Amino acid sequence: MSRNRVIYQSESLYVSKDVDSVVSGDHHELIRVQSANYGFTVNRQDVNQYGNLARIDSLVLEPPTVNFDFSYYLTDGLNEKALGFDVTESAQFVSGFLETNSGRNFYILTSEEGADSTTMEGGDSYGLIGLGNAFLSDYTVDLSVGALPTATVSFEASNINSQNGTVSGAGIDQPFTGSLPSVNPEEGTILDGVMAATVPQNVGGDGPTALRPGDISLSFPGFDGGATESGTLTKLDGAGGFHVQSASISVPLSRTPIERVGSKFPFARVVDFPVNATMSVSAVLNEIEAGNLADIIGGCGGDEIKEVSVTLKACEGNDVLKWSLKGCTLDSESFSSSIGSNKTVDLTFGVQLGGIDDIERGIICSGDGTNRPVFGV
Helix, strand or coil: CCCCCCCHHHEEEEEECCCCCCCHHHEEECCCEEEEEEEECCCEEEECCCCCCCCCEEEECCCCCEEEEEEEECCCCHHHHHHCCCCECCCCCCHHHCCCCCCEEEEEEECCCCCCHHHCCCCCEEEEEEEEEEEEEEEEEEEECCCCCEEEEEEEECEEEEEEEECCCCCCCCEEEEECCCEECCCCEECCCEEEEECCCCCCCCCCCCCCHHHEEEECCCCCCCCCCCCCCECCCCCCCCEEEEEEEEEECCEEEECCCCCCCCCEEEECCCCEEEEEEEEECCCECCCCHHHHHHCCCCCCCCEEEEEEECCCCCEEEEEEEECCEEEEEEEECCCCCCCEEEEEEEEECCCCCCCCCEEEEEEHHHHCCCCCC
16 A cells, blocks of 8 residues: 655654765764755756757756755754764864765655654665765754754755665664665766665754753854944943844855766865855844944954854753854844834844864854764764
8 A cells, every 4th residue: 555645753864974885883863853855957958950840859968966955953063063064163164065075975764654763663664765975055053032943954966866675673773775876976977885774763862852042142252342443333242232033154155066078977066165154143122332334444454353153052051052153244234123113133244264274264163962973983
């Protein structure tokens, strides 16, 4: 009997350590996943000729890009660590995606209809979607009043496959398997191999179940001077400081696929530099500072490294995740006022990512999840 539908209870998302990873310890189950979307478009070149009204063929001249994005509730940085981000404060947050590599594989496991994927055991059937050679193209964090902090991650992949199987063995902690979805970018051929990963547990280790908006704090050192060259008109910190309603951090990593004659796939997907990240903040206005835009225009800029940081705490009050935008600038400040609503202000801060080991400029992250193992380590 065929199933009627697939819903969230039956799906789990895994990430591999490398595109050729096959052993169970090299696959990590991502936690708190809220959505996953994927698909591809094939671009073809029609072949027409005199004497025929309709095309005589339709050829693929460039490989399709597989688009994949998913979102999850933020915890302590464990997902970020598994995805390849640096959460140790010793390197750029996205340093793992600035180096030359072949990407990573993702797998979406689907259990039988009506059954939680976390209850799978030996003998159960499953469906498996694989996305090969996935490269990060965007990372966004959304924080707002009345909503759990969420991260949305977008990837560009080179290939996608689907297959069915049966969990081997008996009981829990048994593996499911599937053919690798990845390709050899140098040769343009599909990689041979069969991956294996342990059936879903989805316990999230020892980290928090989710973080609350009431446990978020923002800091703007150097941006509360008002009359100073880089000051804001809005009072940001201390008594009379504005009341933040939402904030978001966006790290876009646009990529250019590099192709060559004789290969069916791009042999590299390189990041387009420079990379400019932003942080947007929306708040209810309280007090304003004495300032003048002419001071910013007429100033010389200076070498002072200014910083904006976002800290998320666990229920117990300890810091579990923190982003710092170092060497950032105030790019815009907009006010809005109307009858029947509070006066609001929107600020946008910009920062340009530095080198992999540059911790003075760019985005630096620290998370408790860095002390928890992934990939069987």
